[in-house]
Amino acid sequence: MGRFDMAPRTDLLQGSLDLLILKTLDLEALHGWAISKKIHLLSRDALEVNQGSLYPALYRLRDRGLVDAKLGESEEGRPIKVYRLTAKGRKALERERESWRRFAKAVEAVLAAT
DSSP states (O other): OOOEEOOSOSHHHHHHHHHHHHHHHHHOOEEHHHHHHHHHHHTTTOEEOOHHHHHHHHHHHHHTTSEEEEEEEOTTSOEEEEEEEOHHHHHHHHHHHHHHHHHHHHHHHHHTOO
16 A cells, blocks of 8 residues: 655645644644654554654644643653644534545545546
8 A cells, every 4th residue: 555645745735634633633632753653553554744744734733723732741751742632623623524525525526527
């Protein structure tokens, strides 16, 4: 199975990455590297989010009030930032999920054309 590296090259990819991060944080609060690993796992190894794309997206989502970050501690005792979805982020997730579904249906309609 091929991999799709989520680099912020287009608005579509940026929006997709934001949606993936919001959904992942809806499941549980995580630190950055764990978010990347969780997306990789949930996508059945199809999506790989590099750190150069992940952290700017997290900062952008934080600046918009969709996620917040608290200092935590790793299993090794190192300080880490743990990201959580905010109430505003949950509302944005629902809007973005519906938008994504409309987009996917439209693309599928074009691909199914004969």
